[in-house]
Amino acid sequence: MNDTTRAPAAGPGWQPIDPLPPQEAEELARTARIMLPAQRAYMTAYIVSEDTADAEIRQLLGRFLQVGRLSRGGTGVLRVRSPKTDGDEAYSLYLNPARGHVTGYRGPADSWFAKAHTPLEDILRRRAENRSREEEDQQRRAVHEQQTEERRAAHERRMREQREAAAERRAAALRPTWPVMGDGQYDRSGQAAPAPSPKRPITDEARIRYVGRLPHVLFHADALNSPFFSEVPVEKRCAALVRVLDLLLRKQSKGTVVVSRDAITVTGAKVTLTLTPDCSMVRTLNPPRTASKEDAPLYQANKWPVQRVRREKKERPEPTDRPEG
Structure with missing residues (x-):
């Protein structure tokens, strides 16, 4: 029989993706085809029958698709792992979403069903509450950022108006108050x-x-x-x-x-x-x-005296002899 070594190897090429909506996850878990390598790996690990392995794999798949850690490989295969709330050791299912086939399984030696776990409804409710709080926090941050931006814009507008008013006052102070000649x-x-x-x-x-x-x-x-x-x-x-x-x-x-x-x-x-x-x-x-x-x-x-222009001295006419008489 095949064991868990037949599951795809985890590598750096896995890209995290968001969990699926509950309705989509449950439908995929119900209609998925459990391939023989995955079924035998699960049966070998926990010594269960084919029917039990099929039912438990579907149950785990429906849970993990909603609240687990999902990542996509380079070939399009999904690695569906148990959430952190289910323990440090991960239970992993490998799913081909294009065909709806569960192709592999990996997990610790103890069965997931041998331990107590938080009910799925409680996890979904807590996640919904966390998501609601995050959305509220985002809205508050957005409102705060918008108010901060509005205050900054208003401050800059006031400063610009003050600078313009000061420039106008300086220009008015420098502007002549007496009659002036046109430019040129x-x-x-x-x-x-x-x-x-x-x-x-x-x-x-x-x-x-x-x-x-x-x-x-x-x-x-x-x-x-x-x-x-x-x-x-x-x-x-x-x-x-x-x-x-x-x-x-x-x-x-x-x-x-x-x-x-x-x-x-x-x-x-x-x-x-x-x-x-x-x-x-x-x-x-x-x-x-x-x-x-x-x-x-x-x-x-x-x-500011004007420079005086020197006038040339006029020559006196020479005296003429007086007529005798």
Whole structure:
């Protein structure tokens, strides 16, 4: 007679699967065909008749399919083992589900029926209760995660709104409260002009002081709308900037020149202005930062004198001889 060694060997290729529903498990246990190797292995192990072996194998199969440990092999064979509640030693049945054949059996020396076991109904009830608790726990976790996500999203939304409000306040604080000129660049007469074409940078200070005062130099709106000119009418700002630029570049004692790769910076008389590297345009003009806007220096025409143009002396006509008489 065949013994339990005819059952398929357990190996690493077994993949765990879920137990079957009670109705499906009971139907499969009732209709399964107990193959001779499985029947003889069971009869040999426990010295029982064919009918007893058939009935007990079906009973074990119905129980194990519902509450046991099921795994599928590479060939599709199911290994149906007893649950942990039935003891540490496993009772195993091997089932070909495609044909409904029980092909093998393995188990310890003592028959499963020789011991007391928890009734199947109690195991199913406990599993249903555990499953219900797990579902409730999952629902609670899902609700908690959803609430946490909603709180996080609300916090991020509040922080974003606060950042936007703070940025708006900063922008409003930096926004001029005095009349401003439209964006762009202007010539000395206050007429809008196209952006100058870039030219070769000027690095010689003497050349900068000369070229920067020429009439072709343009003024950007950022410089003309400086808080330094907040009390200067719009139509007079270009003339005011001409005075500032002329004085700082004309007198080394009034303005110092610093040349960098991106700009030419001229500082003096409590203001700082920047020119493009080729001296074609004044980009910015800013007074020094102070604790209060009221303390910031403002443009005063009398402090920025215009360079006087020397007039050539007219030659006196030579006196002519008076007529005699």
